[in-house]
Amino acid sequence: MxxxxxxxxxxxxxxxxxxxxxxxxxxxxxxxxxxxxxxxxxxxxxxxxxxxxxxxxxxxxxxxxxxxxxxxxxxxxxxxxxxxxxxxxxxxxxxxxxxxxxxxxxxxxxxxxxxxxxxxxxxxxxxxxxxxxxxxxxxxxxxxxxxxxxxxxxxxxxxxxxxxxxxxxxxxxxxxxxCPDRPGFIVNRCARPYYGEALALLEEGIPAAHIDAAMQAAGYRLGPFALIDLIGADINLAATLGLNAAMGNHPRYHAFAALRDQVAAGHLGRKSGQGFLFPAKTDPAPDPAIALRIEATLVNEAAWLLTEGGTSAQGIDTAMKLGLNFPRGPFEALSQHGKSAILATLAALESAAPPHLKTRYLPAPALEAL
Ligand SMILES: NC(=O)c1ccc[n+]([C@@H]2O[C@H](COP(=O)([O-])OP(=O)(O)OC[C@H]3O[C@@H](n4cnc5c(N)ncnc54)[C@H](O)[C@@H]3O)[C@@H](O)[C@H]2O)c1
Known part of the structure; x- marks a missing residue:
């Protein structure tokens, strides 16, 4: 042996x-x-x-x-x-x-x-x-x-x-x-939109509790903000900044002001006693449009990685389910929603994107080709 x-x-x-x-x-x-x-x-x-x-x-x-x-x-x-x-x-x-x-x-x-x-x-x-x-x-x-x-x-x-x-x-x-020798390998990279798109919604004025409720209703064990509160806002920010630098500061890895502010205020989540949601518990009605939007960006990030080669759609799905306890992988989410719904969601987001997020939602070539 x-x-x-x-x-x-x-x-x-x-x-x-x-x-x-x-x-x-x-x-x-x-x-x-x-x-x-x-x-x-x-x-x-x-x-x-x-x-x-x-x-x-x-x-x-x-x-x-x-x-x-x-x-x-x-x-x-x-x-x-x-x-x-x-x-x-x-x-x-x-x-x-x-x-x-x-x-x-x-x-x-x-x-x-x-x-x-x-x-x-x-x-x-x-x-x-x-x-x-x-x-x-x-x-x-x-x-x-x-x-x-x-x-x-x-x-x-x-x-x-x-x-x-x-x-x-x-x-x-x-x-x-x-997987390929690319920043964040599969999981740490393809997870970014789960947090990032939640932060984009927060920046638009949607309350964190509503965003988490939507993702939980869609089958995710923890919403994005509950997950940041669990892992620590400082760890999440460091991972985002690391990937942002490694990927040429692309707006897909934008470090949102709300996340930076949490860290600056010491509101790191469970470990500091105060996070985006922790310790509060609220239970707003879920909005499926929020889940579609976050899943569309998860699908797109996975498709960008697929475009770069060295891995497979099935491999990415398995990695995201095992590495993050996600209920389905991004390509399974793609089958569930349908390619046209995902592409339409991304197109609407890109056309409405504020200047700091322009190009964030451009679809990956692999997504258009699938
Ligand atoms: N902590 C995580 O969640 C996690 C997850 C995946 C990968 N990693 C990676 O795993 C590695 C270790 O992370 P960790 O969290 O276990 O760190 P850690 O600080 O808990 O442990 C590192 C250990 O390595 C020892 N060490 C440092 N330099 C050494 C050297 N030159 N020779 C021998 N021993 C040395 C230290 O004494 C320490 O005991 C890092 O590369 C990290 O990025 C960490």
Whole structure:
């Protein structure tokens, strides 16, 4: 059985290590910060204990998982690994330096995967001796609970590395969706209109509670504002600004003033005690036109990504359902509403768009061609 390495034992790394250890893989881990290394086993044991108490895991399976975990002090302990996943600090130079060091230790066929959320895989691979073994395996938080993993090659990733990374990650129980090395991969990019279009409606004077009610009536578990309140307005703004910069400040990724104002006021959501809606609960009558408008922009963003290549409509739908708990993927929403309703909604929005949003609603070529 393959041996897996995980570097970085923070929020993501520890969870990723647990996923592979629980699937029976010997999992070698480390962290530059000694306490993170030294507490890894105890932290994983705590996470597993909660599942035993809840009756979701047997004591024997807990013990087997823990026995598959090794924490080593130096990277030299990673020599036996077939796949190493890094979940260290989100900085290109740190990830490049780590992979450069690993390349002197692991075998020529060992796959080096990054869990980056925002750095191009090509950038991380650009300084490698052997860039064809480098790819992204993007897990979601918490890795133990979230089924989805986005698999992103850069232009030089070998087909063998891609296939092996998929096989190993699927063997650990995940649903792997391939996507291009583009900003935000699938989920973090295609989710933007869910929040952005809600903020556009808010800017037009529609109350946040009405917008959330419309999306909940359309089957979404949480409305856009409840979701921002849950995740944090600061995290949402950072993700929007990151994508906005990476996509040339296109108005599709506009950072709305209302979101900036929330962050400036410290109204971050649940964690600060005050958000767009939190802690208030209201229940206005849902307006289906709001849901159609938000779904039209979700469809269009997904179609823009499809236009760029490297993924499929079915892959995007699966990723959006697993990554965000959406009741349907954007292309399923397209079938439900019909292409003419979506295109007409986008056309009406584009013609009414204020100057800062002009071109936001132009339909993707893939949408017109579908
Ligand atoms: N947190 C999320 O929701 C999430 C989701 C998907 C992807 N990611 C990505 O996963 C990566 C890790 O994120 P996180 O939230 O787990 O961070 P974290 O801060 O919780 O953990 C990072 C760990 O890496 C260690 N570390 C830093 N530099 C190191 C190095 N050079 N060598 C070894 N260890 C090092 C730190 O000591 C820390 O324990 C980032 O690239 C992030 O963008 C995060």
């Amino acid at each position: 393959a041996t897996i390495g995980v570097v970085g034992l923070g929020t993501m790394g520890l969870g990723i290590a647990q996923v592979f250890a629980a699937a029976g893989f010997t999992t070698i881990t480390t962290d530059a910060h000694a306490p993170a290394r030294d507490t890894a086993r105890a932290r994983m044991a705590d996470a597993l204990a909660a599942r035993v108490t809840a009756g979701k895991l047997s004591e024997a399976d807990r013990d087997a998982t823990l026995s598959n975990l090794r924490a080593v002090e130096t990277l030299s302990g990673f020599a036996p690994c077939d796949l190493v996943i890094e979940a260290i600090v989100e900085r290109a130079d740190a990830k490049q330096a780590l992979f450069a060091q690993l390349e002197t230790i692991v075998s020529a066929t060992t796959i080096l995967a990054t869990n980056t959320s925002s750095i191009p895989v090509a950038t991380i691979a650009s300084t490698a001796q052997n860039p064809d073994r480098i790819l992204a395996l993007h897990f979601f938080n918490p890795p133990t609970a979230m089924k989805l993993v986005e698999l992103a090659p850069h232009a030089g990733t070998s087909a063998t590395a891609l296939a092996t990374a998929r096989t190993l990650t699927e063997a650990a129980g995940k649903t792997v969706i391939q």
